[in-house]
Amino acid sequence: MLERIRKSFNEGVKSIKWVAIFLAERLKAETSMAKLLYASSKLEAKVDELYRDIGKRVLELKEKDEKAVLKDPFILQAIDEIKRVRDEIDDYKTKAEALSKPQNMLG
Numbered sequence: 225m226l227e228r229i230r231k232s233f234n235e236g237v238k239s240i241k242w243v244a245i246f247l248a249e250r251l252k253a254e255t256s257m258a259k260l261l262y263a264s265s266k267l268e269a270k271v272d273e274l275y276r277d278i279g280k281r282v283l284e285l286k287e288k289d290e291k292a293v294l295k296d297p298f299i300l301q302a303i304d305e306i307k308r309v310r311d312e313i314d315d316y317k318t319k320a321e322a323l324s325k326p327q328n329m330l331g
Contacts, residue, residue, distance in 0.1 A: 257323040264316040267309050274302045274309070 281298050293299065 253323045257320045260316045260320040260323070264313050264320070267313045267316070271306055271309050271313075274306050278302050 278299055281296065281302075282293055285293050285296060290296070
């Protein structure tokens with residue numbers, strides 16, 4: 225009888241340890257995911273700022289009666305920066321998505 229109680233107690237402790245480990249790992253993953261998504265949102269704000277800068281530059285060029293808007297070095301650089309930042313955003317989102325998938329922790 226005492227042996228059965230001890231065995232049940234040990235199994236209960238194993239279950240509690242597993243749940244604690246699982247919750248700790250999920251919390252770590254969720255924290256990392258939140259950091260990635262926050263970084264992604266900051267980059268999206270940067271893209272919006274680049275859009276505004278391009279718009280301002282286009283208006284400046286129009287006021288000067290410039291015709292080669294898409295050849296303007298400032299605009300070309302901003303477009304390249306937008307492409308680079310979008311790739312970085314996609315990378316962050318991919319990493320966050322990978323973290324959101326539960327991992328097999330049973331061994």
